[in-house]
Amino acid sequence: MRLRIVEDGVRTTVEQAIHKSLTSCLQCSKCGGGCAHTEEFDLTPRQVVESLLDCQDDKVLDSRTIWLCGKNCTGCQAVCPVGLPLNEINAVLRDEALARGIEPKYLQPSLVYHKFEHCAKHRGEGEASESIFRRKA
Amino acid sequence: MSKKTLVIGGGIAGITAAQKIAQNGGEVILIEKEAELGGNFAKLAFTFPVLGDAKALVAKEIDSVKSAATVEILTHTVLQSCQGSAGDFTVELKTATGTRTENVAAIIVAAGFHYMEPTAYTEYSYGRSPKVVTSLEFEKMAAENRLPQGKARVAFVHCVGSRDKAKGYRYCSKICCSYSAKHAIMMKKANPESLNYVFYIDIRALGKGYEEFIRLAMEEYNVRYIRGRVAKVIESEQKLLVRAEDSLIGNPVEVEADLVVLASAMEPPEGSRELAGVLGIATDEYGFFQEAEANVRPVNSSKPGIFLAGSCTQPMEIAASVAMGGLAASEALTLIK
């Protein structure tokens, strides 16, 4: 559906928790480009921030990204040109999602699985990627 | 042989050129087709990236040029014909009272620019809805305190007429990104409750302090920047529906706005081709005056003795116009001495 932009959302909670304003995000994509989970994101970290700014709370809290993000990995924060702690943002969002009773998406099959399972042409490749993912997990 | 210089256009570039020539002992005739000096600069409320009082700044410059003894200012005056060559031009001026003929050594063209009227952009409802205004009209609204009150949403649309092959010009107007940020800040200052959205394709803030200025708008004044050109502005009851894509997410978005400000393109001044014809100099494909060499001879026109200054050559900010006015003045002085 066409998004309706609103102004009140979980953004304020996030900003209070990280003591930084999300408006400083440059949307440069550096965070998503180097992330270990980059293959499984439905929203890249950059899009999480953008969606938070648009106050699309449901979209963000329903996404897989916030559950995929590792708590202690600060890879994105380290490369972020404006020093936004994306892993902390995701942690806050996880808490918020739990508080709202949204089911964690840790246990669902990987997106890679879905994609290749459903594309006959790439089924062979898909199985390979799938097993790699399992080993990682 | 005359030692005079004719400056066409009383905007900031023309004023600067006239001042500099006068300071170096030259005589200047400054002609302006409007009633007042100041040009487009005088129509603004604030400058960017430093929010200076535009009216005060330009008034100071006008006073200084008016007080120069060797500068003759002719308002309501246009150039009618021009003969001769570098060092010896015969120009015919049509003043408010009649015509007069002058002999000048050099001519500086500082004809300025014009904000495009976005009437072709029917998708933005310009001209049909009073709530859709151009940035120039926004300046006027701000000066007259007619900005929307209360919890109003204001959408600023970049690239209206610029970077548009179909309905406008292919070039980038260079300053719209910065002045839209300025307008958003002005809006937020005038009405702290207001919510401001800027729709952009790229942010082209090239210059000292410009990028910082735009980040200031985003971070300090909470202006929401959405990447995506507005597709439609639809009137719906008392509101305007602004439809675009947030291309950073890849989702179409809709904003209910109370005011839409279109950053219309800078286009060549009206009658620039006619003026070029009278002077015998070249224009580019859009109607801006063509410089002899873009990099090292930016103020020389295609004809010796005629120099160009300011935004009649390309879209340009105030600081660059002033610099170009000064350079044109020094080029003209070489012909006088």
Next chain:
Amino acid sequence: MPRPDKVAQIPKPEQIFFFKSCVASNKYPGIESCGWDSLEILGVQPVDSDEQTCCGGFVTFANVAAPTASMPAVARNLSLAEEKNLDTCVLCNGCWTFLNEFGHFMNHNEEVKGSVNMMMNMMGREYKGTSNVYHIAEMYYRLKDDIAKNVKRPLKGVKVATHYGCHYLGGGKYTAIDDAQMPTYMEELIEIMGGTVVPYTANRECCGTGFTQIINGKDLSLEHTQHKLDSVKEADPDLLIVQCPYCHSQLDRVQQQLNYRQAAAYETPVIHITQLVGLALGLAVPKLAFAAHISGRKRLEDVLDRIGR
């Protein structure tokens, strides 16, 4: 605002080739009969040929026919008009854009035109590219003075909303007689005939047919049409005027489908511009063929009662 230069290019011929539309013939015959009769009243004699077929737009955009198959079909239909030395008048936005685009393409591509003509020669025809294609709504706008003179049944007090359809204005960005975003010529025609124009927010939205979307993407299509119909319902016009039979079919039939599936109450009569002109020019009620319409039949009868049968 209509573009005066484009309007001036439309001729006022004595005769014109009348290109019929599939939907108009088989679902809404009133469009065909009113189009024919109104042109006659306005002093343009339509000329028919039973050799004309469908323009081929549907099968092409359904990807069943590749351009190699649809290009000769377009050339064949246009050559029928060329044989009679006439311009073509179409009833449907789809026919207009399809005949125009493909005709234009062949005219500017000698190679394609040559290979198309090879096929045409085998059936004893030739495509020259001399017949211009005009939409009947543009013809009406050109003949608006004649319409004003011939109004027998003024649409006094009838609230009319318009739907232009995408393929005339969007596809004809540079060739249509009006601006693609904010067109007004149909409003002008309505005012000439004495009607009251009702604006609504979703005026320039697509009807939702999307060529094949109504068949194999039906949920998408219905969702979009519902959005449009909601906006129409809010403005509450007596009549919704379309200029494309396919939009006509979508907006008319989907109202009933939504009423059935969601217990909604969409009851806006949808009529084609030819029928509206026919109504104003005083054609007999059976000629208008409102019996073929599905939604808002009662309201249509009310309108007829008000302005006289």
Next chain:
Amino acid sequence: MLEQVKDWDDDFYEKFKPIAMGFVNEAEKCLQCGKCTGQCPAAAVTPSYNPRKIIRDLVNGNLKRVFSSVELWQCFFCSGCYSVCPMDINFPFFVFMFRLAAMNEGYGWEDVKQLEGYAEKDYLKKGITVSTFERNPEAMETVGDISKIRMAAGLPPERKVSDRGLAEINMISDLSGMTSFMKKIGGVELLDCKTCDDAQMKRCKNKPLPAKVGKIKTKLRFYNYGEPGGKAHAEA
């Protein structure tokens, strides 16, 4: 999914241009401004469809994704994107040509199969693509016999295309390869509401919006724009 630039097809676009016969060109002029998506009716109902991204993928040469996507089959052909495009890119024709190219790669046949009947039974047999046949019983009851309405309006009871006309379009179809193409894809029978039993009718009525008509398996295709995975996949 992580994309590898080495997988992108560098010269597809150049190869594609002559096939597209000049209908499709100037994609490299795209500014990526998003004006097309902003006004797109299909994007407004399914944001994963995004004209801007499709053009982006074409210019990048990332065609596997475009051809295999469900989104390619969601365009409404409304030309709205063309009418607002600041660079005059005629995107509907891109979609049209992409669909042909995708079918060449083996995608999208289920969608086309359903439509084949219109070409075979109506266009080629009668010369008119839309028949008088009504699938919807309610419409049938309301309208009744269309030939009577035609006669009342002063038209012949049925619009007939002459035999010569029919012969000619069939000839065009044979010569251009359309007939053999149709034989290859074969058609599917469209769902006829008259044949529904009561249980089916009830199900149909209870559903807020109908499921796809006919036998298409679009869910099995690579769903990869915007929200890959998304809600639909999580549920499935």
